[in-house]
Amino acid sequence: MPRFYSWYMGRNNKHLKIRAIITFLLFLLSTTLVYSQCVDLSDKKSINLLLVHSFDNGLPDYPRFNKLLEEHLSGAKLPVRTTIFYLDCDAYDKEDEEARIYSCLDTISAKPDIILVCDDQATYSLLACGHPLLKKVPIVFSGVNFPNWDLLKQYPNVTGIWDNPNYRENIQMIEELMGIKRIRFFYDKTYNGKRVIERLAEQYENEDQELCRSLNHFLQYKDSIKNELQVTNGYLKGSDYNERPAKTSLHFINMRDDLGQNLLWNISGTFKYSVFLLTKYDYTIVQVGRFATVPTFSAVNKGFMCNRDILGGYFTTMEEQIAETSDYIIRLTNGQDVSQLPIKESLKKCVVDWLVLNRWDIPVSKVPKHIEILNMPFYVKYQTEVILCFSLLFVFIIIIIGCLIFLYRREAKRKHKAQLDLWEEKEFLSLALGGGNIFGWRYNRERNEFTIEKEFFDSIGLPYRKISWEEMTQMTHPDDLNQSESIFLNVLNQVEKRSDLRTRINFYGTGYIWYEFRFLNVSGILEDGSSVIGLLMNIQEYKSKEEELTTAKDLALKAELKQSFLANMSHEIRTPLNAIVGFSNILVNDDELPDDEKLEYIHIINSNCELLLKLINDILEISRIESGNMSFEFRPCSLNSLVEDVYKSCLLQVPAAVEFIECTLSEDMIIETDVMRLRQVLMNFVSNAFKFTVSGHVAIGVEHNDVRKEVCFYVEDTGEGIPEAEQKMIFDRFYKINEFTQGTGLGLSICQVIATKLKGRITLSSEMNKGSRFNIVLSYADQAGADHLHPDNALTVAEKVSSVNSNLPIVLIAEDSVNNYMVLNNILKKFCTVVWAINGKDALDIVNKQKVDVVLMDIKMYEMDGLTALRKIRKKNKKLPVVIQTAYAFDENRKQAEEAGANGFIAKPIRVEELMGVIGKYIGN
Known part of the structure; x- marks a missing residue:
């Protein structure tokens, strides 16, 4: 039973630790994410945005507009402080509007970094007020239907998105959705009202010339607001009947007649086969959709999905308008100039409001595929999917209930045999521990003695007995005694709940053998008064194998050090040899060398000979040390x-x-x-x-x-x-x-x-x-010395270019040794223009900045080695010939050079014939 309890408690504690670790990691991850977001926002400078709306703050569109704009800018992680100004153009005339916006710019507390102005009225009043700030701050307009191009040309710092109303597309959409109807327009003689008539005439110029002439005549000769179109062209007014029309006809309603009877007459329901098409936003007709007895469409997005009962239309949706406008603001904030953001027309699409469709009892199946239905509830839009999901959920619940019933019955059977399992557990554990050379033990603090299973003593050939604390300490290896006592007493005194230790013990003269003790404090739990219980395992075989592996590892490490030493020696010996052989060849082959150059070359040869001699002496010294013959x-x-x-x-x-x-x-x-x-x-x-x-x-x-x-x-x-x-x-x-x-x-x-x-x-x-x-x-009988070995002083020369001859091929030498560079330069300077780079980084910079015909690349250089530089060159230039020249001359080095993209490989010391042969392949004779 003690063994089973120890095993059970261990499993519970393990699960608790895993849960604690997972909880901590989740907390750390969430804290990191929140902190990173805060850092991102704090690193960016706050942007002051002035948002100017044309109408008062009671317009239902504005809360939705402001919220969408804030979401887009926040999504781009822009720290924007927005100031909103409502112009309320319906309550003021032109001069008062300009004065209000001028006063706003004068009195605003935080001067704007960007101005966003919405709709025609606010855009015109802002630019027409002539405030000095307008020439200095980027201005973005949005939702403008009829831009004043002459005024916009005066401001090079203005850009924006304009919504060009397409009445022809709206009429086609009405025909597709509603069939043949009498389409009723509202008109007036305001600036925007004239632009509506003008835009309609342009769109029907090729299809209905009679309509186009009538509209143009209206624009040119009629100054009064009342009944102009009725007088000008009876076709435009038309004859309304309760009979279904044979073709679509256009009818115009004067929205500003003296008594308003024209408007009331048209919305009264007298004309059965009609629809209304709102051509622009105007406070006099904004509620038409709510009172009309026929559907209302709109060519602009104002009032759509704002409880105005507008069925739909072909226009730029508010979501699209906000997306395109926010894109311009973000690009301006990120440093783009206004001149890089052209004034452009916004995207449009055919949309209808699902709620208004229901009001007019228009089934969704009658809506053409290209018309998008907005405001549709999720359960309606995905009705099939919702039914399928609920069906699957129902089936899943049935399965879960069935599984629970099955589990309940199975658990009842398991409980029935639980008592048998408990008393059998001890026997099973005893068999398992006995077969695995593992034995149970316990320590009684009152009697100060250890009790180990009898099977343990049988395994070591000793009679069973209990072991006192003093005997156990005497049998423990002296080197392990202090650590073993400390670990055991920590558990005994409940400083730690559980622990384990590995120590050597000589049980009554059997010899020191490695054992592993695992133990748990159970004070006050067991009836026999035991304070600590645990397991004892013989790990001598494991320790022996561990020592063998350590020995093998040491041997492998020595072999690796020797291999590294040989590679290093190859490089260090070949480097001075290269200078010695190179300059010796120059002295032998070039009889025209000046005396001062000959003396310099002789001095270099002597210096490298001394260096080579020192290297050889060091190698001999270490050889004597290794052999013990010093x-x-x-x-x-x-x-x-x-x-x-x-x-x-x-x-x-x-x-x-x-x-x-x-x-x-x-x-x-x-x-x-x-x-x-x-x-x-x-x-x-x-x-x-x-x-x-x-x-x-x-x-x-x-x-x-x-x-x-x-x-x-x-x-x-x-x-x-x-x-x-x-x-x-x-x-x-x-x-x-x-x-x-x-x-x-x-x-x-x-x-x-x-x-x-x-x-x-x-x-x-x-x-x-x-x-x-x-x-x-x-x-007094000895003496001491110490020193620290450092690298040679780093050359301060980053790049050296010999006399340039534009008619000669250009050879780039990447070499950190001045002597080796001078050897190569003296060989090549008569035939090539030589450029020197002292490391791989400088070589990479030269290749990127000027034309090079061949590169001679050393491998071992400071800051950036030759192979790294070659790989970076190959990412941009696959054809440039690169020849590796190095004191690393093993086959493995050649393979590494080929894998990096080298065209050739020359080992130091360099022979003139070999060098010229390789160079000649790429630059000719």
Whole structure:
């Protein structure tokens, strides 16, 4: 039973932990999303938008318009502060409207960044008021039906979307939806009223010339508002009958006659086969749809779906108007100029209102497919789908009920056998644990003793017994005792609920074997008074395999380090060899070289020979270290003499802007040590200090500590310093802080070995951009030295172009070594125009900016290596010849170059014949 309880409690706790983790992750995700949204909005500058409406704020269209506009701008994450001004043009004449809008622009608290003006009246009044601000602020108009083009030309900072009423399309839509009808227009002699007649005449110019002439005559000769069309052309007035008309006819109603009897007569219901078509928005006819006894259509979107009982029409919907207008505002906010946003006509479509369709008992099936039905309830629009979903839901509920009944009955059967399962559980667990070499145990705090299953003692060949706390601590391996006691006492004292540990125990002389203990605090739960219960498992075989894997891993790591070392040596040896061979060939083959150039080339050859010699010496040193054959010769050494010797030997290496300082003891001392090895360490330290000190000083000296009986040799500098994270790794073999510097990464490792052989130690103190100090501390019988290996000073040359000859092919050399570049330049300069890039990044910039015929690309360069640069070049230029020239000469390097897109591969040192042969393929002879 204790085992079963432990297993059950473990499962519950595990599920609780999983729930807690999932809850925390969901909370973290939601917090991150909210924070990112806040950051996005806070990063953007708030935009002041002035929104000008033509009518008063009681127009039902405006709340919907304002809400849609806010949603579109918020969706684009624009922090917009909107100020709304209602012009109320129906209550004022032209001069008063202009004065009101002028006053608004003068008194507005936040000067607008963009002005959005809606409809014809507000657009005209705004532009006609002549306020100085209008020339400075971008203006967007929307919903304008009859733009005043002459006025718009005066404002280059104005753009917008205009809705060109198409009466002809509306008439066709009415015919398709309602059949042959008498279509009744409302007209007046206002500016917009004349534009309606003019637009209608234009649209019927080719189809009904008689109608077109009558409309034009009305526009040209009639000045009064009353009954002009009736007098001008009887066809336009027509004869209305209660009989169905044979064809569609147009009838015009004077909406502003003296008594209004014309309007009342037409909406009275006398004319059965008629419909109304609203040509523009006007407060005198806005309620016609609600009182008329026949359907009302509209050529503009004002009043549609706003409880005006307008059935529909062919026009720009408010959603489309807002979408196109918001797009212009967003583009202006994002920096586009008004001149880039032309005035354009908005998109239109045929739409009807489902609620008004129901009022006139027009079935949805009679609505043509191209006419979109708006305001339709979801359950009506998707009636088939809704019925199907409810049917599926009903079936699903039936299935769920059936499943619940099945589960209930099954659970009843399971409960029936629950008692049998509980007492059988112990037997099953005992069999499982016995077969798996796992044994149960418990600890009783009152008796201070451990009780382990009898089967455990049988497995190790000992008689069963209980083990006291003192016996258990004595049998535990001394190296594991403190940790084991600490973990167990944490659980015993309920600091932790459960835990596990791995330790070595020698049970009564059977030898130390690895065991794993897993245990749980059960204080006050079990009747036998046990405080801790758990499992004991022999993991000796697992530990043995773990040690074997660790050994194999170490061997693999050593093999990998050796492989890395060989690759690095190939590069480091070939690089100076390339300069030596290259300049030697130049000296041999070119008899016309000036003497100063010959001396320079000889100096370069000597420098690279010294570098190569140093590399070989480092390799030999590490070889001696590996084989244990490094010899040491101890003899008396004068401390001051050693410092002076190193100081004088390094004088010729001192950089131009650096002061070299020598610090010796006031009273010289002599100790027994290996002078040659100690000098080797100090020379290494000084050499590295020179590399990384551009200005300031480098000091070498010795100090004496009489109390500790130690001497300390030191080298300090005012160079760039060493990062704290790197200070513990720089003494590792093959480690280099900068992979692009020459060297094997063995110098400091060799120094560390020498210091150890001299029974001393190396210490380091360094601070970034302030300098470093290396110390080697020895007793009176030893001496110490330390140094830090850094890369060579980075070349400050980013690009070098030889004398340009536009008639010669252009060859780009990407090479971080000045010497190697000079070799290639001297070979090619007679035949080509040579351009130099010191790394892959500069090479990429040159290829993008000027024409290049061939690229010679080194692989190992700082900031951007050659293969990375080649891959970036190939993304834009597939045909440019690129030849890899490198000291990495293994087959794997050739394969990497081919995969990156190289056209050729030359290994250093470079031979003139091979180079010219490869170049000749791409630039001819």
